[in-house]
Amino acid sequence: MKIAAIDLGTNTFHLVIAEQNGPELQIIYKTNKPVKLGEDITKDNLIIPSAFNRGITCLQEFKAELDKHNIDIVKATATSGVRSATNGQDFVSAANEQAGIEIDIIDGDEEAQFIYDGVKLSGAITSKSLIMDIGGGSTEFIICDEEELIWKKSYNIGAARLMQRFFKSDPLNEIDKQKILDHIENELKALRIICEEYQPETLIGSAGAFETFIQMISPTIAIKEISTADISLPEYEKLANLLINSSHQERELMDNLIPLRVDMIVMASLLTNYVLQEFGIKKIKLSTYDLKMGVLHSLRS
Structure with missing residues (x-):
C-alpha cells in the first residue's frame, strides 16, 4: 500500500510518499517547496494573492506526483499559516477545486x-x-x-x-x-x-x-x-x-x-x-x- 502526507507549512509545503510493507514504512519520494504562504500575513491576517497562487501551483505539482505513484491514501494537513488567515478556507476550497487535493486544517x-x-x-x-x-x-x-x-x-x-x-x-x-x-x-x-x-x-x-x-x-x-x-x-x-x-x-x-x-x-x-x-x-x-x-x-x- 502506498500512502502520502502533505504538510502545508507557513513557509514550506512538503510532500512525502511511503510504501507500507507489513509494519514498516519505506520512503519512496520526498520533496518540499519554499512557498512562503505566510508572506506579509501579519499585516492583514490574509494569505496575499501572490502567496495564494504559489500555494495552489505547488499543490498542482504535488498532485501530478501523487498521480504518478498511484497513491492509496493521502492526507494533507494545513497548520498556522492557513488556520490563522481570514481567507484560509478560501485557500482550502481552491486547493480542492484547482488541484484536486482535500486539506484538513488542524489545530495546534x-x-x-x-x-x-x-x-x-x-x-x-x-x-x-x-x-x-x-x-x-x-x-x-x-x-x-x-x-x-x-x-x-x-x-x-x-x-x-x-x-x-x-x-x-x-x-x-x-x-x-x-x-x-x-x-x-x-x-x-x-x-x-x-x-x-x-x-x-x-x-x-x-x-x-x-x-x-x-x-x-x-x-x-x-x-x-x-x-x-x-x-x-x-x-x-x-x-x-x-x-x-x-x-x-x-x-x-x-x-x-x-x-x-x-x-x-x-x-x-x-x-x-x-x-x-x-x-x-x-x-x-x-x-x-x-x-x-x-x-x-x-x-x-
Whole structure:
C-alpha cells in the first residue's frame, strides 16, 4: 500500500510518499517547496494573492506526483499559516477545486500530537525531553519521556511571524532583540511553569531550523540518511551567536544556510537560546522526523 502526507507549512509545503510493507514504512519520494504562504500575513491576517497562487501551483505539482505513484491514501494537513488567515478556507476550497487535493486544517493540539508521533519514531526520545518544532507561523512545545506525551501546546511565535513583527534592524540591534525576547517570555509563561515541574533534560529540535543548525556545525553529516543526531551545545551556542549578530548579507554567504532561512534562522536562534537558558537544558538533539512522519504513521493500516 502506498500512502502520502502533505504538510502545508507557513513557509514550506512538503510532500512525502511511503510504501507500507507489513509494519514498516519505506520512503519512496520526498520533496518540499519554499512557498512562503505566510508572506506579509501579519499585516492583514490574509494569505496575499501572490502567496495564494504559489500555494495552489505547488499543490498542482504535488498532485501530478501523487498521480504518478498511484497513491492509496493521502492526507494533507494545513497548520498556522492557513488556520490563522481570514481567507484560509478560501485557500482550502481552491486547493480542492484547482488541484484536486482535500486539506484538513488542524489545530495546534493536533499539530503537536503529529509532531510527537513523528519524533517518537526517530528514536530521539531517550529521557525526559522538551520537543520544539519551530514553524513559520507557530512553534509547538511538547513535554514527554520514552513512554508518553505529558503536555503539549502550540504558540503563535513562529519564525516568520516573529520576523515580520520585530525584524526592523540589520544586523538586529539590542533594542529589537530585547523586544523579541520580551515577547517570547510573555508568550511562554505556561511553558516555564511546566518545565519547572517536569525538568526536561534534553531539547529535541524537530527538523526545520535544527537541521540547518547541525548542517552548519557539521557540514559532512548526511542529513537525509539519519533520523536523529546529537547537537553539540558549545558549537550550537557559537553558531547562534554568529547568526544573531550577523547581517543579512553576511548570512547569505554562509555555507548550508538556504535562502528561505537566511533571516528566519535569527528568530529560530533567539527562540532556541531562550528555551535553553531559561529552562536550564544542557543537551540538544535533532529529530529529522517531524509532523509529516507523524501523519504518515497515522495512515498505516
